[in-house]
Amino acid sequence: MKVRVERLTKQFGAQGLPAVMEATFDCADDGITTLLGPSGSGKTTILRIIAGLETADDGRVLVGDEDIIHTPARKRGFGFVFQNFALFDHMNVRENIAFGLRVRKATKADIQTRVDELLGLVQLEGFGDRYPTQLSGGQRQRVGFARALAPQPKLLLLDEPFGALDARVRAELREWLRRLHDATHLTTIMVTHDQEEALDLSDCLVVMDRGRIQQVGTPSEVYTSPATSFVASFVGSANVLRGQVQEGRAQVGATSLSLPGHVSEGAQVSAVVRPHDIRIARQPDERANSAEPHRAIGRIKRIVDLGTHMKLDLGLTTHELVTVHVSRKEFDSMALLQGESVLVDLDSARIFVDDYSV
C-alpha cells in the first residue's frame, strides 16, 4: 500500500511551538517505515493523525491515491498497536482478537478460523481462554498485534510497541516483528525513540526533532550521511565538537578541518564524528601537528573494555571530551595505558553549519 504524508501540521493550544510542522514523507511500500525522534518531537502525533485519533490542522494523508484525512478513524481500516497494549481486560484473548471481526459482522465460523490463525501467527496457541491480566507484557503485546491484524487492515500503525517491555523481551519481540512482517508484507508505520530498534527494523527512516522532519532515508543513508548534526548525534553515537569558520576552514579546538563547501567567515559550526571513525596514533609522531592540522592531542582518561571493541574517553588539550572506539587488535598493538597522550585524527568529521534557531 502506497502511503504519503503531505505537509501535515498540527498545533496543540493556541500558542507555543507546533507539535508537527509541514511533515512530508513517503512510506516504504509494503515495508516498515519508522518515525524516530526524542520524546516531544511530534512522531506520535503524526501516527495518531494517520490513524484518525487526532485531527490535523493542515495537510493530507494519501493511502493509495485517496486522501483519508477526513475519513473517521473507525472507517479507515488501519490496525493500531498501543504502547500500553490497551487490551480489553474484561475479555479473554480470543474475544480481544475477535473484537474487530465482530464489528464487521463476520460469521461465527469465520471468526473462529481467523482467531485460530492469528493465535498461531502470534505464537499464543493455547492462551485463547486466558485474560490479559494473566499474561506477561510480551504476550499481551502479541495479543495487541493479533487484535490489530485480525480484520486484515490496509496499514499497520505501531506506537512504541515495545516501549513498555523490558530489554530482553524487547529484543525478542523485535526479531519476532521482523519475521511477522516478512510473512505479511503489510505496510507498517512505527514510532520509536529507540534508534537501535529503528535501524534494525526499518526499510525507511524518518528522523524528527521538535515537530520537524530532519531526514528521510534508508537506515544506512541516515547513518552514513546524516543531513544535520542532530541526525548525526541522534542516530548512532557521535562526538559533537563546536567550532567556528576561520580563514576558510573550521577551527575546532586546536584542529582545523576542511569545509564541505563555502561557509561564510565566522559562522558557528559543529564537527560531528562517530567514535569508530576517529583514528588515534601513538605519540611522538614524526609528522608534526602543524603539518597535519586535523590532528589533536588527547589524553586517555578512561579505558572501557566493551568486548567487541575498546572504548577510550579522551580529553583534548583544548578541554573537549571525545569518545573513541578502537578494535581490540589495534588497541593491543598500540599497548595504550590510561593517562597517556595520543594523536587524535578528526579528519573524518562532518562539518555542519549550526542552525541559528538552536
Next chain:
Amino acid sequence: MVREAAGILMPRTASPARSEPLPVRLALLGLGFLFLLLVVVLPLVAVFTQAFEKGIRAYLGALSQPETWAAIKLTLLTAVVAVPLNTVFGVTAAWTLTKYRFPGRSILLTLIDLPFTVSPVISGLIFVLLFGTRGIFGSWLDAHGYKIVFATPGIVLATIFVTFPFVAREILPALQAAGNASEEAALTLGAGGWRILFRVTLPKIKWALIYGVILCNARAMGEFGAVSVVSGHIRGVTNTVPLQVEILYNEYDFVGAFAVASLLTLLALVTLIIKKVVEHRQARLVEGRNR
C-alpha cells in the same frame, strides 16, 4: 471506591518498628468497638427488638396495613424511576467530564456535588418554589391540571435531585483511572459509539457503576428531608416509607413504626453486603492488573 480499593492493597502488617505497644493497641481497638457498639449495633438491635416486641403476628400485621403498603409501593415506584434516570445521567456526565475538555467543565464538576452540600430540606423547598401553587410555574401547572408538589411527581423529582451525584461520583475516578486507550483501540477496530460504550467502557467500570447504583438506590428509598417537604403527608397517597415511619411513631404506634423501620434497616444491611462484595471484586480486579 478506588480509595478503598487502594486501602485494601496497603500492607496488612505494619513494620514492628512503627506499630504501637500492645496495651495502646488494645485500648484503641476497645474504644473503637465500644463506640461502634453504642452508635451502630445497639440502635440496630433496638429497631428489631421494638419491631418484634409484641410478636411476629403484630409485626406482620403492622406491615400489612393498607397505608403502609401504599407507602412501600410509592417508595419502590420512586426508586424505579429515580435510579435508572440517575444511572443514565451519571454515566453521561462522567463520560463527558472525563472525555472532553470544555469551558465550564469545572463548574459542572462542582454542580454535580450540589445535592450533597445542600440541606435536603432546601432541596425539597426548591421544588415547592418552582412548582407549588404560588411557585414560578405553579399557576401554569394549575391551569393545565398538572399536580407536581404534594403528589408523586414532586416526590420523584426531589428524590432524583437528592440522589443524582451518587453514580457520577463513583464512576468518575474509575473512568479517569482507566484512561482512553481501550476506547481508542475499539475505534481503530471499527467500533461505533454505542458499541464502545456497552462493550468497552461500561464493562471496564462495571463494579464502580454497580456500587454507585446501589448507593443511589439506598438513598432514593431512604430519603426523608427533601421528600417530606414536597410530599404533603397525605396518608396512603404521598407517604413514602421513611415518612410513614415518622407518622406511626408520632402516633405512638411503636410496633408499627419500628416494623416499617426494620424494612429500611434491612435495605441498609443488604446494601452494605452488596457493597462489600463489589469492593472485594474490585480489589481482586486491581490486584490482577498489578500482577
